[in-house]
Amino acid sequence: xxxxxxxxxxxxxxxxxxxxxxxxxxxxxxxxxxxxxxxxxxxxxxxxxxxxxxxxxxxxxxxxxxxxxxxxxxxxxxxxxxxxxxxxxxxxxxxxxxxxxxxxxxxxxxxxxxxxxxxxxxxxxxxxxxxxxxxxxxxxxxxxxxxxxxxxxxxxxxxxxxxxxxxxxxxxxxxxxxxxxxxxxxxxxxxxxx
Numbered sequence: 658x659x660x661x662x663x664x665x666x667x668x669x670x671x672x673x674x675x676x677x678x679x680x681x682x683x684x685x686x687x688x689x690x691x692x693x694x695x696x697x698x699x700x701x702x703x704x705x706x707x708x709x710x711x712x713x714x715x716x717x718x719x720x721x722x723x724x725x726x727x728x729x730x731x732x733x734x735x736x737x738x739x740x741x742x743x744x745x746x747x748x749x750x751x752x753x754x755x756x757x758x759x760x761x762x763x764x765x766x767x768x769x770x771x772x773x774x775x776x777x778x779x780x781x782x783x784x785x786x787x788x789x790x791x792x793x794x795x796x797x798x799x800x801x802x803x804x805x806x807x808x809x810x811x812x813x814x815x816x817x818x819x820x821x822x823x824x825x826x827x828x829x830x831x832x833x834x835x836x837x838x839x840x841x842x843x844x845x846x847x848x849x850x851x
Contacts, residue, residue, distance in 0.1 A: 665839045666792045674708050683845045685784055685830035689772035692829060693763050694724035696776075696809075697756045699825040700816030701747050707824075709747075716745025721756055726767075729760035755815040762813035777831065777850075779805045784849035785832040795834055798823045
């Protein structure tokens with residue numbers, strides 16, 4: 658009998674990646690601020706691999722006030738210029754400024770509803786449980802991620818295309834896209850919002 662833990666095929670041998678997959682990815686996140694952080698970080702991933710951003714997450718948290726939307730929205734031009742010199746994050750001006758824009762848009766939503774409720778409306782407050790046997794079956798976007806992308810853009814968010822939104826939905830447990838042979842699949846099914 659093999660002692661090899663079966664994970665989703667996208668997971669490498671990197672211990673950080675394995676820990677993220679095993680303990681965070683696909684598990685329902687209901688708190689507004691962590692959802693904001695995850696959405697911003699998924700936007701930073703555009704054109705890059707997720708492991709690149711995952712390794713930079715501590716530096717992002719330090720640079721962007723632990724993703725406190727009030728503090729991020731109030732960041733000065735000097736702070737943003739400092740981010741452009743920060744080797745710990747992706748030094749892309751549009752991506753750096755997008756986090757501030759997204760914080761302002763987040764605060765605007767929070768005036769009338771929780772950001773969590775706004776985000777989870779696209780799956781009617783429930784986790785969509787998929788049954789993918791192979792990675793080739795998993796889509797890169799869905800009708801739900803397209804609707805989310807459109808609504809977020811309308812509210813002033815940037816770096817929230819339909820593919821980024823779907824990756825975000827996978828990460829925060831709005832969909833369970835663990836492959837059915839993955840050791841996390843059944844556990845994440847049990848944790849799903851119903």
